[in-house]
Amino acid sequence: xxxxxxxxxxxxxxxxxxxxxxxxxxxxxxxxxxxxxxxxxxxxxxxxxxxxxxxxxxxxxxxxxxxxxxxxxxxxxxxxxxxxxxxxxxxxxxxxxxxxxxxxxxxxxxxxxxxxxxxxxxxxxxxxxxxxxxxxxxxxxxxxxxxxxxxxxxxxxxxxxxxxxxxxxxxxxxxxxxxxxxxxxxxxxxxxxxxxxxxxxxxxxxxxxxxxxxxxxxxxxxxxxxxxxxxxxxxxxxxxxxxxxxxxxxxxxxxxxxxxxxxxxxxxxxxxxxxxxxxxxxxxxxxxxxxxxxxxxxxxxxxxxxxxxxxxxxxxxxxxxxxxxxxxxxxxxxxxxxxxxxxxxxxxxxxxxxxxxxxxxxxxxxxxxxxxxxxxxxxxxxxxxxxxxxxxxxxxxxxxxxxxxxxxxxxxxxxxxxxxxxxxxxxxxxxxxxxxxxxxxxxxxxxxxxxxxxxxxxxxxxxxxxxxxxxxxxxxxxxxxxxxxx
Ligand code: PNW
Numbered sequence: 001x002x003x004x005x006x007x008x009x010x011x012x013x014x015x016x017x018x019x020x021x022x023x024x025x026x027x028x029x030x031x032x033x034x035x036x037x038x039x040x041x042x043x044x045x046x047x048x049x050x051x052x053x054x055x056x057x058x059x060x061x062x063x064x065x066x067x068x069x070x071x072x073x074x075x076x077x078x079x080x081x082x083x084x085x086x087x088x089x090x091x092x093x094x095x096x097x098x099x100x101x102x103x104x105x106x107x108x109x110x111x112x113x114x115x116x117x118x119x120x121x122x123x124x125x126x127x128x129x130x131x132x133x134x135x136x137x138x139x140x141x142x143x144x145x146x147x148x149x150x151x152x153x154x155x156x157x158x159x160x161x162x163x164x165x166x167x168x169x170x171x172x173x174x175x176x177x178x179x180x181x182x183x184x185x186x187x188x189x190x191x192x193x194x195x196x197x198x199x200x201x202x203x204x205x206x207x208x209x210x211x212x213x214x215x216x217x218x219x220x221x222x223x224x225x226x227x228x229x230x231x232x233x234x235x236x237x238x239x240x241x242x243x244x245x246x247x248x249x250x251x252x253x254x255x256x257x258x259x260x261x262x263x264x265x266x267x268x269x270x271x272x273x274x275x276x277x278x279x280x281x282x283x284x285x286x287x288x289x290x291x292x293x294x295x296x297x298x299x300x301x302x303x304x305x306x307x308x309x310x311x312x313x314x315x316x317x318x319x320x321x322x323x324x325x326x327x328x329x330x331x332x333x334x335x336x337x338x339x340x341x342x343x344x345x346x347x348x349x350x351x352x353x354x355x356x357x358x359x360x361x362x363x364x365x366x367x368x369x370x371x372x373x374x375x376x377x378x379x380x381x382x383x384x385x386x387x388x389x390x391x392x393x394x395x396x397x398x399x400x401x402x403x404x405x406x407x408x409x410x411x412x413x414x415x416x417x418x419x420x421x422x423x424x425x426x427x428x429x430x431x432x433x434x435x436x437x438x439x440x441x442x443x444x445x446x447x448x449x450x451x452x453x454x455x456x457x458x459x460x461x462x463x464x465x466x467x468x469x470x471x472x473x474x475x476x477x478x479x480x481x482x483x484x485x486x
Contacts, residue, residue, distance in 0.1 A: 035435025037099030055111030073450030176250030209355025296322030
């Protein structure tokens with residue numbers, strides 16, 4: 001990547017176009033002290049799957065079983081980040097990120113899920129955090145990005161049991177105790193909806209034309225609806241117990257929240273009735289995760305809808321699940337549906353995504369920048385969140401290295417500029433968004449799609465481990481530097 005100021009024109013620019021340009025940028029700035037971050041997760045980049053005493057995770061098992069992953073790819077080596085983290089931190093600094101959301105591999109810390117900790121595993125994250133701080137990059141740690149210790153799967157059926165939720169809280173408290181002197185922000189669990197549904201039944205996500213797409217993941221179970229609702233309940237319970245453990249064992253001032261891919265309804269019109277309908281739909285569609293974590297109750301509609309399949313729970317558990325948070329993290333990629341008002345009791349009508357609706361490269365990825373306006377809007381208007389992080393947003397693109405050795409990902413620039421325009425609009429309307437984490441810092445192991453879908457700002461040649469910042473990395477650096485859409 002060139003280090004010249006990329007906005008500098010070599011020809012003579014007229015003063016009127018200079019003025020127009022600075023006006024454009026001035027009116028599109030983000031709040032002061034906004035975090036411009038990038039995100040990754042342990043299994044997707046670290047490699048070193050069996051080094052330094054790490055225990056096996058359910059994703060090691062799942063990828064080692066042929067037929068689960070495109071091309072039978074695995075995360076055994078991935079980006080080899082475990083050995084190259086210094087180079088990776090330097091690259092993050094180069095692309096202008098001032099925050100980094102990474103995840104901790106639970107089986108590196110507790111190879112058996114609980115019991116005796118592995119000091120070499122802890123040491124890796126401690127060195128990573130030091131490297132980040134020295135580069136002026138704020139570390140944000142996610143405690144669970146799906147790589148459950150295999151032992152807990154074997155012993156308890158993973159999140160089918162409350163024992164896993166309790167073990168998670170112990171591990172969360174341990175991390176807050178040991179990294180809390182330098183890590184001020186913790187996310188408990190990443191995307192409840194994705195890992196619960198994909199792993200325990202199969203994940204149906206809406207795509208254009210009224211179709212749904214079925215996605216799988218570790219541990220690859222196919223539970224009944226009743227059992228699945230119980231897994232959902234244990235996952236949010238694990239989150240609540242972890243929040244309490246972090247508060248108990250971390251330093252004062254440690255901030256904690258979750259990172260959920262809530263379903264995002266977009267109103268057909270931006271009028272009060274339509275917006276209200278979209279808010280109702282948001283509360284309803286997210287009753288099993290976001291709503292219960294922020295309200296401490298399962299909505300009447302949810303209990304009615306699930307009937308005999310409703311989860312079993314106690315009032316005490318609901319209180320734990322809704323332990324007060326410092327911020328709400330949401331992963332936002334696409335709208336779930338469009339919404340209009342209705343006289344039906346639920347108060348809204350769902351309008352499916354049209355078949356011709358444009359898509360980014362991932363087959364599930366409906367392209368629609370407006371979801372990045374409405375998701376944080378709904379979180380604030382429904383639940384009064386004081387601080388919201390966009391914990392993931394980004395896209396896969398068909399990136400290739402050109403003859404001159406560069407990667408020209410024009411569609412990712414289009415994606416970022418249009419989505420961030422909507423996020424900036426939300427902040428200008430008073431929605432308290434504190435930061436944005438682009439997914440992803442680097443191309444990486446994209447779960448069942450293997451290495452085929454590239455989400456990075458940095459291109460990775462998985463044969464040589466060479467990293468090449470893409471054109472979008474230059475765009476992102478400039479946006480971060482100016483704290484504005486550019
Ligand atoms: C997220 N959908 O997964 C995960 O948190 C990341 O680990 C992953 O690499 C990234 O997004 C890109 O996929 C998602 O179907 C999986 O809407 C599926 C969906 C959304 C997010």
